[in-house]
Amino acid sequence: MRLAVLKERRAGETRVAATPETAKKLAALGCTVAIETGAGLAAGYPDQLYADAGAEIAPDAGSALFGAGIVLKVRAPLGTGEGPIDELALFHRGALLIGTLEALPNPGRAHALASVGVDACSMELLPRTTRAQSMDVLSSQANLAGYRAVIEGAAAFDRAFPMLMTAAGTIPAANAFVMGAGVAGLQAIATARRLGARVSATDVRPAAKEEIKSLGATYVGYEDEESRAAQTAGGYAKPMSAEFLAKQAEVVAAHIAKQDLVICTALVQGRRAPILVTAEMVASMKPGSVIVDIAADAGGNCALTQPGQVVVTDNGVTILGHTNWPGRIANAASALYARNLLTFLTTFWDKDAQAPKLPEDDDLVRGVTITRNGAVVHPGLA
Numbered sequence: 001m002r003l004a005v006l007k008e009r010r011a012g013e014t015r016v017a018a019t020p021e022t023a024k025k026l027a028a029l030g031c032t033v034a035i036e037t038g039a040g041l042a043a044g045y046p047d048q049l050y051a052d053a054g055a056e057i058a059p060d061a062g063s064a065l066f067g068a069g070i071v072l073k074v075r076a077p078l079g080t081g082e083g084p085i086d087e088l089a090l091f092h093r094g095a096l097l098i099g100t101l102e103a104l105p106n107p108g109r110a111h112a113l114a115s116v117g118v119d120a121c122s123m124e125l126l127p128r129t130t131r132a133q134s135m136d137v138l139s140s141q142a143n144l145a146g147y148r149a150v151i152e153g154a155a156a157f158d159r160a161f162p163m164l165m166t167a168a169g170t171i172p173a174a175n176a177f178v179m180g181a182g183v184a185g186l187q188a189i190a191t192a193r194r195l196g197a198r199v200s201a202t203d204v205r206p207a208a209k210e211e212i213k214s215l216g217a218t219y220v221g222y223e224d225e226e227s228r229a230a231q232t233a234g235g236y237a238k239p240m241s242a243e244f245l246a247k248q249a250e251v252v253a254a255h256i257a258k259q260d261l262v263i264c265t266a267l268v269q270g271r272r273a274p275i276l277v278t279a280e281m282v283a284s285m286k287p288g289s290v291i292v293d294i295a296a297d298a299g300g301n302c303a304l305t306q307p308g309q310v311v312v313t314d315n316g317v318t319i320l321g322h323t324n325w326p327g328r329i330a331n332a333a334s335a336l337y338a339r340n341l342l343t344f345l346t347t348f349w350d351k352d353a354q355a356p357k358l359p360e361d362d363d364l365v366r367g368v369t370i371t372r373n374g375a376v377v378h379p380g381l382a
Contacts, residue, residue: 001355003031004068006061007039009083010075012308012323014042014330015337017072017099022338024053029346030354032056036064043330065090070356072341073099074334079112093117096356098341100124100137103370103381104270110381114371121358121368123340124269125378132364135344139183140336145294145325146187146265150176152328153261153292154195156310156318162196173198175258178217179276179301180265181208184294188263189215197261202252204244220255222247245274252276257284264293264301270380273298287316296321 005018033055058064077087101122123137163173176192181203199217273295296307305321326333350357370378
């Protein structure tokens with residue numbers, strides 16, 4: 001079975017879907033691993049490391065994909081008119097594509113994959129169950145995004161994070177507020193605490209309150225019956241009513257005016273990120289304060305976020321709206337992502353056939369499969 005790993009060509013993507021470590025393990029399964037030249041360079045993995053791991057270095061996408069039954073990607077392959085080459089046109093009919101394909105917000109993408117006969121698994125749709133933890137790409141990437149957000153927020157903040165006692169006087173610890181206590185938010189809390197900040201956090205999900213407190217942060221938020229049912233069975237936050245959001249905003253508005261650093265991490269799968277920080281809240285913040293919006297890829301949690309841009313407001317608040325936060329720590333993000341994909345493949349690997357076997361009745365397979373046998377099959381898209 002030939003397995004191809006392509007260079008990522010979508011704007012701003014620095015990660016790669018296989019590392020030399022996972023390429024060696026994929027070869028041990030019986031795969032012929034073909035890495036497109038330069039695929040891992042932006043993540044710190046030069047071609048020679050893959051060659052040393054036993055992979056074939058293909059000169060271009062077409063060579064890597066020639067005869068490939070499995071294709072690993074970080075982002076969806078480029079289609080007609082999307083970039084310098086039409087990657088999708090190079091796929092063989094019946095090939096299995098595994099990646100974070102962003103299928104729900106881009107339904108046309110699934111139909112394009114089905115039209116060329118590619119069986120596609122979109123890993124961000126993986127059910128969040130105990131069995132799926134080791135292959136959960138959202139969690140592994142969000143963890144690093146939360147860490148990186150605090151590091152970049154601290155770098156943009158023009159004062160110290162911990163309390164510093166000097167002969168010239170004492171500098172107080174920074175106040176950091178984390179909005180959303182999922183995987184990214186909890187890592188942000190832990191990182192800000194390690195840097196010495198006074199940390200508070202909020203989340204609509206009831207279970208998050210104790211998680212926030214367990215990390216030594218102060219919980220901030222409005223609670224009612226709606227908030228007690230604010231989590232789906234899959235562990236995601238539910239969209240909240242306008243009434244609840246208004247009451248939550250009142251509590252947050254009073255708190256946010258006193259903060260030095262605000263980390264926004266709230267996402268609702270398949271939808272635009274909710275606005276949690278209004279323009280009025282930003283106007284109430286102190287000059288020199290920093291907002292880091294991890295949700296910028298989905299439009300942003302801050303009303304003034306410009307995805308992909310750094311904004312400095314009239315009152316001196318810096319808003320970091322970088323997209324693809326995991327890609328800003330590409331080496332570590334690629335290492336974890338590649339292990340997620342390896343675990344998924346090995347879980348469903350048929351040793352006798354030396355090929356993946358994806359049972360249609362398996363809950364994990366059913367959750368991630370968006371196309372099969374030339375048809376769109378995911379319930380959220382079909």
